[in-house]
Amino acid sequence: MENEIFNRCFVLQSTFFMDTKDPSLETLQDIKRIMERSSRFISLSGLSGLSAGVCALIGAYLAQSWIGKYTIQNEMREDFVSGDAHDLTWKLVILASGVLVFALISSFYFTWRKARKNNLPVWDHSSKKLLVNLLIPLLTGGLFVAGLLYHDQWKFVAPACLVFYGLALVNASKYTLSDIRVVGILEIVLGLINIYLTKYGLYFWAFGFGVLHIIYGWIMWLKYER
Numbered sequence: 001m002e003n004e005i006f007n008r009c010f011v012l013q014s015t016f017f018m019d020t021k022d023p024s025l026e027t028l029q030d031i032k033r034i035m036e037r038s039s040r041f042i043s044l045s046g047l048s049g050l051s052a053g054v055c056a057l058i059g060a061y062l063a064q065s066w067i068g069k070y071t072i073q074n075e076m077r078e079d080f081v082s083g084d085a086h087d088l089t090w091k092l093v094i095l096a097s098g099v100l101v102f103a104l105i106s107s108f109y110f111t112w113r114k115a116r117k118n119n120l121p122v123w124d125h126s127s128k129k130l131l132v133n134l135l136i137p138l139l140t141g142g143l144f145v146a147g148l149l150y151h152d153q154w155k156f157v158a159p160a161c162l163v164f165y166g167l168a169l170v171n172a173s174k175y176t177l178s179d180i181r182v183v184g185i186l187e188i189v190l191g192l193i194n195i196y197l198t199k200y201g202l203y204f205w206a207f208g209f210g211v212l213h214i215i216y217g218w219i220m221w222l223k224y225e226r
Contacts, residue, residue, distance in 0.1 A: 044176050045114040046225055049217025051106035053210045059099035060206035063092055067202070093149075114225065130175040137168035158201030162191030162208045177224075183216045 070088050115122045141164025148156050169184030187208050194204040 044180075044220075045107075045110040046217045046219070046221030046223075047110040047114075048107035049213045049220060051110060051217075052103040053213030053215075053217060055099050055103040055106065056209035056213060057206060057211070059095055060202060060210060062095055064202055066091060066095075089149075126175055130172050133175060134168050134172040137164050137171055140164065141168070155198035155201060156195070158205040159191040159194035159198070161205065162187050162194060165209070166191060177220070179216070179220060179223075183212060186212060 066088060070085075112122050121127075141160060144164065145157055145160050148154070148160060166184045166187030166189075169180050169187060171184075173181035173184060190204055190208045190212075194201060197204070
């Protein structure tokens with residue numbers, strides 16, 4: 001990569017002196033773009049955010065319908081059946097896992113498509129750094145949420161997911177588009193507010209993972225891909 005930058009600089013410098021009509025600002029912008037490619041993963045697609053947001057909203061809708069049905073059934077029964085609560089728990093866990101899988105698949109596809117269009121590699125040194133810095137807070141948060149579920153602390157699951165996901169985005173933002181950092185901070189703020197409004201956890205979760213992703217994806221698409 002250093003050789004590429006050196007050769008590019010030499011060519012641009014020669015071109016600049018041969019043709020005085022070329023502005024030096026354009027030369028500096030070319031050099032900046034080359035250095036950006038070597039240190040940041042710039043193939044992240046705005047459509048990835050849109051698809052992830054849609055998956056999250058669909059999952060939140062299904063979860064809300066299941067929880068509402070469970071609540072109505074138990075209000076109509078005099079005896080509380082713990083097996084129903086256990087079944088609902090596993091249904092929600094499986095639903096969350098499915099949403100995550102579909103969101104990851106769609107996000108990878110749109111990112112891969114953008115990278116191929118720009119003739120850039122999807123898996124390189126910058127994408128490795130991005131993945132490592134993203135996974136450290138995510139895996140920590142996943143284990144923390146598993147502990148909450150083990151102790152039946154469902155009311156803190158949504159805020160924990162938002163806070164750790166926000167930390168992951170902030171941590172990884174230095175290896176990709178800087179706009180990710182703003183989204184991460186907003187996710188953290190939502191999670192911290194949700195701690196004090198736990199009965200609205202699903203709505204905070206839907207807004208953080210659904211609406212925010214859609215807004216961010218749309219802005220990113222307009223800014224970098226349109």
